[in-house]
Amino acid sequence: MRELGLRTLHWPKQTDSLVRMADGRLVTMTEARRDPLFDITRSWALPDEPVLPGDETFAAYLTRIGFTPEQLHYVRRSFANATGEDADQFSADATLLEITDTSNGEGDYRIAEGQITPIEHLAQGLDIRLNTRIQRVHWSETGVTVSTDQGEFTADRAIITLPLGVLKAGTVTFEPALPPEKQAAIDGLRMGTSMKLVYVLAESPLPREIAALYSDRNPPMWWTPSFGRESDQIVWTALVSGSWARELLALGEEAALQRAFETFRIEVGRPDLQYVKAMWVNWPEDPFSLGGYSIVPPGAVGLREQLAAPTGNTLYWAGEATALRASASTVHGAYSSGKRAAGEIISAL
Numbered sequence: 001m002r003e004l005g006l007r008t009l010h011w012p013k014q015t016d017s018l019v020r021m022a023d024g025r026l027v028t029m030t031e032a033r034r035d036p037l038f039d040i041t042r043s044w045a046l047p048d049e050p051v052l053p054g055d056e057t058f059a060a061y062l063t064r065i066g067f068t069p070e071q072l073h074y075v076r077r078s079f080a081n082a083t084g085e086d087a088d089q090f091s092a093d094a095t096l097l098e099i100t101d102t103s104n105g106e107g108d109y110r111i112a113e114g115q116i117t118p119i120e121h122l123a124q125g126l127d128i129r130l131n132t133r134i135q136r137v138h139w140s141e142t143g144v145t146v147s148t149d150q151g152e153f154t155a156d157r158a159i160i161t162l163p164l165g166v167l168k169a170g171t172v173t174f175e176p177a178l179p180p181e182k183q184a185a186i187d188g189l190r191m192g193t194s195m196k197l198v199y200v201l202a203e204s205p206l207p208r209e210i211a212a213l214y215s216d217r218n219p220p221m222w223w224t225p226s227f228g229r230e231s232d233q234i235v236w237t238a239l240v241s242g243s244w245a246r247e248l249l250a251l252g253e254e255a256a257l258q259r260a261f262e263t264f265r266i267e268v269g270r271p272d273l274q275y276v277k278a279m280w281v282n283w284p285e286d287p288f289s290l291g292g293y294s295i296v297p298p299g300a301v302g303l304r305e306q307l308a309a310p311t312g313n314t315l316y317w318a319g320e321a322t323a324l325r326a327s328a329s330t331v332h333g334a335y336s337s338g339k340r341a342a343g344e345i346i347s348a349l
């Protein structure tokens with residue numbers, strides 16, 4: 001984001017977080033990290049043990065190298081929740097490549113002006129059509145015609161950035177059908193189940209410098225986007241993935257919001273706390289995403305590269321599912337994949 005000239009806030013340095021430990025104590029992140037049970041999910045001091053031939057799930061790998069049930073529970077609460085699925089759903093091979101990849105830099109940052117600003121910045125001067133639903137992509141070696149509910153658009157080349165969930169559902173048809181290796185990449189990767197629950201509160205339930213809370217319950221991760229913003233509104237958000245997300249999704253919006261808020265009340269020690277308004281963000285059922293973000297199931301290492309590879313000289317591929325290792329499934333991965341695809345077109349010209 002610095003590349004775009006945007007002001008950022010360094011998340012860990014300027015905030016503190018609270019963590020509910022396995023023994024029931026609520027401690028700061030600094031204290032939690034002194035506990036080797038907890039810290040192993042952050043520092044990943046793993047033995048040099050290869051994954052089984054043909055791959056295995058990350059949960060199976062961790063169990064095999066001796067992770068205790070408490071450690072596995074921490075993995076579920078923090079790492080797996082952020083990865084977008086339960087650890088028995090994603091590849092050990094891909095995960096080890098990801099956690100040993102340091103190319104993402106030294107930490108998490110928030111864009112001070114808000115998440116929309118980089119998009120507005122990049123969109124300046126471009127002819128961008130919003131609210132235009134793509135239905136069909138007709139492609140050949142010489143060009144592409146995209147049919148939408150607002151008419152047809154023709155070009156020499158196209159960069160496809162449809163979410164993996166939409167590609168998997170086949171709600172946008174490709175004519176002719178995509179080559180088998182491209183379809184195999186789409187079929188072989190998976191969308192994780194991730195959602196958010198967002199609450200507006202009338203009062204701050206925790207000191208203002210506490211920006212996140214890691215619970216032992218569902219939802220496991222809470223954070224406040226109000227941090228660093230001049231606003232009277234106090235907003236707390238829960239990020240939930242995998243089977244915990246499926247459990248809440250099955251309840252419907254109102255009941256899920258209430259059930260999740262019970263966890264928040266317990267964690268902040270305020271049984272009387274009420275929210276002013278709330279909503280969920282249900283990406284798994286949103287037809288324009290159909291999932292949270294991509295994961296690599298066991299045996300599918302290499303399929304991100306396969307999805308990213310150009311199709312002839314006409315279709316180029318970008319989006320988070322085409323980003324590699326630690327960049328995959330992130331905003332910065334989606335951004336850099338777009339630059340990579342644009343570079344491929346420039347090289348081909």
Ligand SMILES: Cc1cc2nc3c(=O)[nH]c(=O)nc-3n(C[C@H](O)[C@H](O)[C@H](O)COP(=O)(O)OP(=O)(O)OC[C@H]3O[C@@H](n4cnc5c(N)ncnc54)[C@H](O)[C@@H]3O)c2cc1C
Pocket residue numbers: 132133134135161162163166172194195196239240283287288289291292293318319320321329330331332334
């Ligand atoms: C709950 C949650 C929390 C996350 N937290 C973080 C985080 O903290 N940090 C981070 O870096 N990343 C985070 N991510 C991931 C990040 O949001 C994604 O990796 C990123 O947005 C992917 O960008 P993209 O351009 O590949 O796809 P998208 O942002 O999904 O963009 C694809 C676009 O295609 C459009 N589209 C779909 N179908 C059609 C159609 N038929 N016609 C026309 N348009 C269509 C969609 O409307 C959408 O605008 C989170 C994601 C979720 C779900």
